[in-house]
Amino acid sequence: MFKIKRRKTRTVKIGNIKIGSGHPVAIQSMVKVRASDVEASVVQINDLQRAGCEIVRIAVEDLKDASAIAAIKRKTRLPLVADIHFDHRLALASIESGVDKIRLNPGNIYKESHVRSVIDAAKQAHIPIRIGANSGSLRTRSSDTAGALVKSVQEYLKVFKRMKFHDIVISLKGSGILETIYAYKKMARVCDYSFHLGVTATGLPLDGVVKSSAGMGVLLFAGIGDTIRVSLLEQPSEEVRVAQLLLASLGLRTFGPQLVCCPTCGRCEVDLSAKAHRFEALLSQLSNSEKELLKNTKIALMGCVVNGPGEARDAEAGIAFSRHKGILFEKGQIVKTVGLASGEKELFNQLKKVIKKNRR
Ligand code: SF4
Numbered sequence: 001m002f003k004i005k006r007r008k009t010r011t012v013k014i015g016n017i018k019i020g021s022g023h024p025v026a027i028q029s030m031v032k033v034r035a036s037d038v039e040a041s042v043v044q045i046n047d048l049q050r051a052g053c054e055i056v057r058i059a060v061e062d063l064k065d066a067s068a069i070a071a072i073k074r075k076t077r078l079p080l081v082a083d084i085h086f087d088h089r090l091a092l093a094s095i096e097s098g099v100d101k102i103r104l105n106p107g108n109i110y111k112e113s114h115v116r117s118v119i120d121a122a123k124q125a126h127i128p129i130r131i132g133a134n135s136g137s138l139r140t141r142s143s144d145t146a147g148a149l150v151k152s153v154q155e156y157l158k159v160f161k162r163m164k165f166h167d168i169v170i171s172l173k174g175s176g177i178l179e180t181i182y183a184y185k186k187m188a189r190v191c192d193y194s195f196h197l198g199v200t201a202t203g204l205p206l207d208g209v210v211k212s213s214a215g216m217g218v219l220l221f222a223g224i225g226d227t228i229r230v231s232l233l234e235q236p237s238e239e240v241r242v243a244q245l246l247l248a249s250l251g252l253r254t255f256g257p258q259l260v261c262c263p264t265c266g267r268c269e270v271d272l273s274a275k276a277h278r279f280e281a282l283l284s285q286l287s288n289s290e291k292e293l294l295k296n297t298k299i300a301l302m303g304c305v306v307n308g309p310g311e312a313r314d315a316e317a318g319i320a321f322s323r324h325k326g327i328l329f330e331k332g333q334i335v336k337t338v339g340l341a342s343g344e345k346e347l348f349n350q351l352k353k354v355i356k357k358n359r360r
Pocket of ligand 1: 262264268304305308
């Protein structure tokens with residue numbers, strides 16, 4: 001059995017979520033409205049929670065945003081991270097408002113007295129700080145941007161070390177994927193702090209999915225990364241879905257049943273894509289506890305009866321379709337023939353039986 005060996009990192013607590021190598025890689029996302037719009041922020045955060053998000057970040061642009069955090073926290077349950085740039089007073093006000101973690105950018109909040117005051121307040125509030133460096137805001141230019149990112153964080157860390165503050169999460173975002181990968185790998189060799197992974201400015205949603213998966217996939221495979229955020233020009237809940245699929249595909253986490261479909265070829269005589277979407281809609285009706293019972297279950301939808309059951313041999317259950325019917329199989333063995341139109345529903349009923357069996 002192949003398994004990724006995680007890099008050993010310190011545990012950091014963000015609200016009720018712990019991250020670090022002793023804990024699952026946590027999924028986070030970001031609210032895409034102003035914090036001061038409390039109602040809209042609450043709607044997005046609750047949507048994110050339903051989608052499976054575990055930590056949520058919110059941009060704090062002014063004191064109005066910072067003070068809105070208290071109201072948002074009263075109406076939501078996810079740990080909340082305040083994203084701060086340029087003005088350290090916004091970090092202080094967010095902490096005052098009850099935020100669960102602060103993100104500081106070393107490229108634009110660097111005056112030692114300012115950083116010290118934020119560390120002091122975080123210490124008092126027992127909350128962590130993410131040092132979130134990105135190449136766009138580096139204060140010194142270098143052709144080795146990965147090295148420059150690491151250097152800027154190491155410089156920044158000196159103040160934290162002097163103040164004996166170790167509740168730290170680090171992120172290093174380069175303008176390109178390779179740069180980002182090199183930076184994280186370099187940083188991983190010099191500290192044992194937990195890492196937040198992300199690839200920024202990715203483009204349209206499909207580019208975002210590919211670039212995030214490529215960049216974070218390489219790092220996660222190397223055991224690097226304790227929390228991830230997939231950035232997409234999309235609804236925040238889509239970011240969570242992609243993050244779940246990424247972690248599940250690497251065997252780092254499981255989230256309900258795993259649907260696999262063949263890509264179809266000339267042998268396929270049905271609209272497999274439509275069937276897969278209909279089946280996914282049925283899966284979304286499962287409750288969280290039902291999904292939990294199916295979390296290691298692979299389900300297959302295959303486009304032909306010639307190769308389908310064999311190609312999906314390792315699936316718990318599946319259907320292979322021909323022009324007029326479907327063949328329901330379990331672990332590669334044919335169980336029964338089902339109608340073409342009722343196939344997805346029959347497979348779903350089969351899943352319900354697996355749930356019943358797993359409940360016993
Ligand atoms: S299962 Fe059948 S239809 Fe699907 S890719 Fe394989 S051979 Fe083609």
